[in-house]
Amino acid sequence: MATSGHSGAGDKAAGASYPLRQPPRWKRNLLLLLLLVLGLWLAWTWRGLREEARVGTALGARLGCVCRFVSQRPLESCEGDLKVAGLQGAGRWVSLAEDAPSRTIKASVPLLASQSADFEASRGCRLEPWQD
Template sequence: MATGTTYRTGDSPPQPGIPGGTERSRQPSRWLRNLVLLALLAAVLLLAWSWRGLREEALVSTSYGARVACACRFVSGQALGSCKGRIAVAGLGRTASFMMLSEDADARTVKASVPLLASQTATFAADRGCQLEPWAE
């Protein structure tokens, strides 16, 4: 059954429910999706390549942070919050900004940690001062 309407190549007949009838919904192009996937893959590879260096840097940062915070807290008697400022000015690198400090007042310990990378605990004893726990390899 002919309707008398002619369509050129690439045109489509009017679709019901779409104003104007000939507009189609535009989907994201494949090159944009592939570009995003390529960027994510590059980020994962960069993280995997630098993971060991980040872990070592985090171990040094948390060791320094635990030792300094322990001395600040239990030798100097300052609040743990004010001790964070001393660690921040030390220039410990890119992992220091993610360092978290916590204390156990009963055990007289301070724990410094960088999530997923490293943590270190320093313990205060009156006769020895603040000492780090041995590193677990």
């Protein structure tokens, strides 16, 4: 009687490969549902957020220009004024940047809107026209 070298008990433990455990389907489905709801909410509110951002940046550029070039205050102080100006929605995220040589203040909300206001002594601060 010849032995083949196989033992019945050792085959399953040594050579068997077990499939990796997959995460439960309900977790994956819940994540997909949350992403879908987030995407739908963003699509529904995008236009409103964009309009609020445009108004907020226009106000921010105008206030920043007057604060910086008329009142001669530092730009950080002007940004502080924007935070307490009562802006709602996307207007809360308005940030200001100064271009000193051209005497221009640029207000922006990332991915949504930006607006600039420039200063001339003869006419004060003026917003640049909106680009539609």
